[in-house]
Amino acid sequence: MHPPDAYERITALLTARPDAYRIIRHPPEGSTExxxxxxxxxLEQAAKSLVVRVATGKRSRRYVLAVVPGDRRVDLTALAARYGGRAANFAERTVAERLTRSVSGSIAPFAFSRELDLLVDDGLLVHDEIYFNAGRLDLSVALAVPDYLEVAMPAVAPIAAPVAA
Known part of the structure; x- marks a missing residue:
């Protein structure tokens, strides 16, 4: 038996909250926009989830699942500072997919690996509901923010910046 993928884990977490979320079927798509x-x-209600590698020392690092509003970008400098790191860069695709059990473009705002910290930008949480791919490119979830916070238990900090023009 294979380990559960991200979609299976998300639906298992949310089945106790049937009124808090909706599954949305759509053509396969990995672009937030x-x-x-x-x-x-x-777009600002989309939870854009990116795996970031923070260099915390010469030979040490920490992986963070950074979640920002869809109309913003991850502020890598702020993220590195939050972890006392020297630098932050996007993780290699193979590492991100392994840690999230999702293909690139379908990463959900949940951390299912002990190697991955979950950090959400406070600007995403001002909405009643957020939307995200559910570990698959053809399925998304609309989820009430209070329920997301209760289920995912993320750390929250200002880690988003405007997209450069």
Whole structure:
């Protein structure tokens, strides 16, 4: 038997909250902008989830699942500072996919690995509901923010910056 993938884990977490979420089926899409259009919601309600490698010492590092509003970008400098790191960069695709059990473009805002810290930008949490790919490119979830916070238990900090023009 294979270990559960991200979609199976997410649905297992949310089954106790049937009124808090909706599954949205759509054509396969990994771009935050395009997926938001398919799901028919404002881009700022999309939970864009990216795995970041923070260099915390000469030979030490920490992986962080950074979640920001879809219309913003991860502020790598702020993220490195939050962890007392020297630098932060996006993790290699193979590492991100291994840690999240998801293909790139479908990473959900949940940390299922002990090697991965979950850090969410406070600007995403001002909405009643957030949207995200559910570990698959063809399925998304709309989830009430209070329920997301209770289930995911993320750390929250200002880690987003405007997208450069």
């Amino acid at each position: 395009a997926a938001s259009a398919l799901r028919d919601h404002p």
